[in-house]
Amino acid sequence: MYDTIILGGGPAGVSAGVYAARKQMKTLLITKHFGGQSITSPEIYNWIGTKVISGVDLAKNLEEHMRAQEGVDIKDGEEVVKVEKSDGGFKVVTDVNSYESKTVLICNGAGRRKLNVAGEREFDGRGVAYCSTCDAPMFRGKAVAVVGCGNAGLEAARDLLPYAKEVYIFTNSDQIKGDPVTLAKIKQAPNFQGVVYNTNIKEILGDKMVSGLKYQDTKTGEEKTLAVQGIFIEIGSLPNSGAVADLVALNGQGEIIIDHRTGTTSVPGVFAAGDITDSAYKQSNIAVGDAAKATLSAYQYLQGKAN
Numbered sequence: 084m085y086d087t088i089i090l091g092g093g094p095a096g097v098s099a100g101v102y103a104a105r106k107q108m109k110t111l112l113i114t115k116h117f118g119g120q121s122i123t124s125p126e127i128y129n130w131i132g133t134k135v136i137s138g139v140d141l142a143k144n145l146e147e148h149m150r151a152q153e154g155v156d157i158k159d160g161e162e163v164v165k166v167e168k169s170d171g172g173f174k175v176v177t178d179v180n181s182y183e184s185k186t187v188l189i190c191n192g193a194g195r196r197k198l199n200v201a202g203e204r205e206f207d208g209r210g211v212a213y214c215s216t217c218d219a220p221m222f223r224g225k226a227v228a229v230v231g232c233g234n235a236g237l238e239a240a241r242d243l244l245p246y247a248k249e250v251y252i253f254t255n256s257d258q259i260k261g262d263p264v265t266l267a268k269i270k271q272a273p274n275f276q277g278v279v280y281n282t283n284i285k286e287i288l289g290d291k292m293v294s295g296l297k298y299q300d301t302k303t304g305e306e307k308t309l310a311v312q313g314i315f316i317e318i319g320s321l322p323n324s325g326a327v328a329d330l331v332a333l334n335g336q337g338e339i340i341i342d343h344r345t346g347t348t349s350v351p352g353v354f355a356a357g358d359i360t361d362s363a364y365k366q367s368n369i370a371v372g373d374a375a376k377a378t379l380s381a382y383q384y385l386q387g388k389a390n
């Protein structure tokens with residue numbers, strides 16, 4: 084029986100692992116992969132203590148820091164499918180095995196949200212893409228639309244500008260949600276065609292490959308098409324809360340509701356942190372801090388002290 088089982092090897096999970104090791108908690112960390120969502124980011128400028136770092140290097144550092152901890156067992160490449168109550172604690176079931184613990188720290192983050200329009204699935208990998216770091220070079224000389232104007236959308240546009248002939252950003256909003264600094268850099272590129280505000284994507288067009296985008300101007304109701312050969316979808320994330328949906332209380336977005344002072348969930352002994360929670364801001368530094376807090380709360384709980 085472990086003192087705690089940590090779900091996830093992103094910033095939150097690794098922070099939890101390091102803090103659990105410092106408190107000499109008997110710990111198991113289970114993750115599909117180390118690094119978390121920003122692994123696709125070419126440059127991260129706000130990871131405190133480091134001027135700039137790539138997502139891949141951040142992932143390597145996180146894994147190295149985690150593996151340097153004594154007393155933490157690691158299952159890398161396992162997927163948690165269910166967490167349930169058991170005698171004296173909790174049972175964490177993965178696609179490989181099951182494990183028991185007195186507390187659980189849920190840090191398994193979020194994944195990509197889909198547009199759910201006609202053509203999205205059909206042209207996935209044939210013009211529709213979700214990872215600009217991975218796929219931008221394939222769009223050399225092509226016209227490409229990025230759907231979404233948060234930081235992920237802006238970063239996708241930045242990745243594409245050195246390769247694509249034309250880059251557009253589409254948003255359903257009337258303003259950009261990502262960092263103004265990044266937008267200012269994008270606007271300097273001669274092949275950036277601008278932001279198309281107040282749009283609702285209706286369909287992704289094509290034959291064997293993507294050939295265009297059908298969208299509606301939500302202000303005028305007018306439907307328009309734009310000829311593009313690539314569409315990068317960057318419209319946010321969905322919490323990976325399926326495995327714990329029957330255990331803890333979730334909000335309407337499927338995020339785990341936590342006490343933001345302590346990281347406690349609706350179930351005593353279960354704590355959560357990072358992008359899987361109803362935290363207002365989804366950022367690595369915040370995930371790390373909140374996971375530290377949640378782990379200290381789990382430690383208090385194991386000591387029989389109230390949080």
Ligand SMILES: Cc1cc2nc3c(=O)[nH]c(=O)nc-3n(C[C@H](O)[C@H](O)[C@H](O)COP(=O)(O)OP(=O)(O)OC[C@H]3O[C@@H](n4cnc5c(N)ncnc54)[C@H](O)[C@@H]3O)c2cc1C
Nearest residue numbers: 091092093095115116119120163192193357358365366367
């Ligand atoms: C493209 C991009 C760029 C970003 N840039 C920045 C930035 O510059 N600065 C910043 O502060 N933030 C940035 N963010 C946000 C930041 O990445 C997240 O806020 C942060 O990664 C959240 O950490 P987390 O540990 O909560 O979750 P995640 O990073 O989502 O990590 C979740 C972990 O859980 C694992 N996992 C998921 N489901 C399971 C399961 N069922 N079983 C086992 N393991 C599982 C995953 O493999 C992963 O290791 C960016 C995000 C994206 C998408």
